[in-house]
Amino acid sequence: ASFLASRGGRVFSIEAMPSIAEHLRAGIVENGLQNVDLYNYAISDPSAKDDLVMALQPWNKGGSAVEGNKPWTLTSGTTKVRVPLTTLDSMLDSEPELRNVLVAKMDIEGNEGRALKGATRLLREAPPCYLMIELQPQWLVRTGTPVEEVGRILSDAGYDVSQIQSTHPQTYRLQQRDLAACLARVAAAVGKSAPAALATSTVLEAAQL
Template sequence: MNSIKAVVKAAVVFVVNTWAQFAEFSFPSKYPWQWKVEMLRDRYEKDTTDLFKKIIKPGMTVLDVGGHIGYFTRLFSRLVGPSGHVYAFEPDPYNFSLLKKNTEGFSNTRIVNTAVSDTEGTIDFYEIEDSTGCHTTVPTNAPARKLSVNALMLDSFMKERGEVDVIKMDIEGGEPRALLGMERILSSERPLRIVMELQPDALARAGTSSAAVIASLKQKGFEAYGILRGGVKSAPITDITGLQLYEGKTDYANVLFER
């Protein structure tokens, strides 16, 4: 029986890897086939993916802050079309190498091998062992390799590049500093949507909380919403506790900020 299971698993892995090759989508070497299938089918973080499909329109400018290997970057590129623009930021060297492969030929997309923060120059960065999606600019007790990476402020980067319509931000506790570096963007009166992952433990290590992040953006005129099944907005929220219970998660929640 075990030998049959091994043969079936090997066949499934082969099919998924072949699918990924045809889709020109490269994955980290240790990614399980189930995660690959989710991304190849546009079903990774499905509720958030569904939301993006509703709010991103052709011609928009979208920022992917924490581009990782490019799942959302590729989605955004398709949604904004040839008249739109996507800028993806990823500081980790290995993730960036995959992001680069996964966006080759995407003429409306620019990728930047840089962290987004409240300063320009170099900052500390922590590569978490065995988890390419959890690297962070916030000191951590998890096994990690510390290195220096380049950083930029979104206000400076976007100064000559026009207005922003949608921002996706998933940088493992680095969100408060990134927000400080985009005061001009946040102070504009034009419509803007930000989809942000809020992770209580990472935010605590950064000296803040999800409630504080939500409150700071409410002061800028944003309303905060949970993201429900099918990409539907919840009633306005001031913290993520109820949203975490709804999603059955304890480590993070995705929140839509809308103005």
């Protein structure tokens, strides 16, 4: 995303944890990144409520997760924060440039499956050409979206999912099976402008190149 942003691409960054979002916002201002938009939301599916509870992992804030997604999030004394929810399809209504995403990254500590379920229209109409996604089978089961189901969602969206395993946590670098057609679609959409990139973690970052 930073590479694309440096070449004029737009970056959509979505971060659930307010404290992390503050650090991101400070970095955006300090580096003068006028084409980076930061959203302080959690990403989920349409069935979720208007907000949810996030648990802060003090020794690794990037590992913070939705309450219940990881065993430690239920322990007493853990700092909890209630954050607003949205879906990628809802963002698509207000940010049509998300249709021009070239590269996407999703790493939301077990909530990847639910986030994908909230992106059915985006994945059907304009899936990113490349997708980096972290899949942790144990966490995905806890959220009701086993890795096999996530694989089916991604396959139906046109991605080559042959490398996805159901037993080991791993970050996968996927691409559209018809990559040439996807690249042509994005190029036609942006014209002389730069394409886009989408990245998610407890944060979701998306960039338009």
